[in-house]
Structures are given as structure tokens and as C-alpha cells.
Amino acid sequence: xxxxxxxxxxxxxxxxxxxxxxxxxxxxxxxRRVTIQYILLAGVNDSEQHAxxxxxxxxxIAPPARLHVNLIPYNQQSKPAFTTPSESACKSFKGILxxxxxxxxIRWTRGADKMAACGQLxxxxxxxxxxxxxxxxAARAGAPDxxxxxxxxxxxxxxxxxxxxxxxxxxxxx
Numbered sequence: 313x314x315x316x317x318x319x320x321x322x323x324x325x326x327x328x329x330x331x332x333x334x335x336x337x338x339x340x341x342x343x344r345r346v347t348i349q350y351i352l353l354a355g356v357n358d359s360e361q362h363a364x365x366x367x368x369x370x371x372x373i374a375p376p377a378r379l380h381v382n383l384i385p386y387n388q389q390s391k392p393a394f395t396t397p398s399e400s401a402c403k404s405f406k407g408i409l410x411x412x413x414x415x416x417x418i419r420w421t422r423g424a425d426k427m428a429a430c431g432q433l434x435x436x437x438x439x440x441x442x443x444x445x446x447x448x449x450a451a452r453a454g455a456p457d458x459x460x461x462x463x464x465x466x467x468x469x470x471x472x473x474x475x476x477x478x479x480x481x482x483x484x485x486x
Contacts, residue, residue: 315357332373339374346373347380352405354386354397363408376413383409384419396421 317323335346350366352358370379383406386396397405402418409416 319353319356328369332369335373339378343378345378345380347382349382349384352383352385352397352402354395354401356394358397358401358405360404360408363405367409367412367414370414371412376415379414381409381414381416382419383416385421387421 313323313328316328338344339346348370366381370376370381373379383402385402386394388394388396406416406418
């Protein structure tokens with residue numbers, strides 16, 4: 313709760329205990345699977361101890377068959393407050409969760425080179441700078457003057473079965 317409160321102010325209004333109960337109630341009422349989104353931040357919440365803590369937290373919510381965990385390595389932005397964990401740290405974290413019976417996927421970054429990865433699309437100033445840099449590089453290479461800007465991927469429709477997790481072992485409704 314302490315790490316989640318530091319990273320996510322919503323934890324002050326909806327602490328982990330309350331969120332856990334809501335997740336339990338959802339699973340009981342619907343018999344559906346809950347998806348947990350967990351953002352991995354290097355040196356903040358990506359250790360083996362954090363993985364073991366998350367596994368214990370989730371074990372108290374529902375059987376592993378009712379839980380699906382997406383691990384999302386942090387995508388750096390123009391003035392990053394955090395760094396992306398290494399591939400080996402992500403795989404180690406996943407291994408601990410899967411050894412407890414959970415279904416886990418690592419959502420590897422795509423589009424970071426164009427500032428089109430998850431969490432980066434809103435950074436218009438940086439996207440503009442990258443577009444200008446790409447156009448300048450293309451001009452030096454003799455390519456056409458205009459380089460198209462990266463297209464924003466459509467967002468999936470929200471579903472009631474999704475409950476997101478966020479940094480610090482914290483979970484949020486999503």
C-alpha cells in the first residue's frame with residue numbers, strides 16, 4: 313500500500329484491501345476471470361520480493377484460473393521519472409508468478425521508437441520533436457521532406473472483466 317500510495321494517489325481513496333474485496337466480489341458474482349495490469353518499474357517494483365508479494369496478494373483474491381496477469385514494462389518518456397526494467401528482470405518476475413499457478417503475459421513494448429508505445433501517445437511535444445528529427449534525418453538521406461507522424465493505435469473497448477494493476481503492486485479499477 314505504501315508504494316502504491318506514492319505512485320498512485322487514488323490509493324488514498326481506494327486502498328488495496330478495498331480493491332481486493334471488490335475483485336473477490338466480482339469473481340464470486342460473475343464467475344469470470346479478472347485481468348490484472350501490472351506496470352514494472354526498474355528498481356521500484358520489479359524485484360523477486362515484489363513478485364512474491366503480488367502472488368500472495370492475488371492468491372487471497374481468487375483461484376489462479378480466475379486471474380490473468382499482464383506485466384507491462386515501463387515505457388520511458390521525455391523526462392522519465394522511472395526506467396524500464398531489463399528483459400531478464402521481467403522474465404524472472406513472470407517466472408515467480410507462473411510458479412504460483414497464475415497465467416502471466418509480458419506485454420513487450422512496440423512503437424517506443426516512434427513514441428507510440430503505451431503511455432507515450434499523450435506526450436505531444438516529444439512526438440513532435442521526434443517527427444522533426446526523423447524528417448531532418450530523411451532530408452539528409454535524400455528522402456522526401458515529409459515523414460508521416462505515427463498513428464495512434466485504437467483503444468480496445470473497456471470490458472467489465474478488466475481490472476487493471478499499476479505500479480507498486482498496486483491495483484486500480486480500469
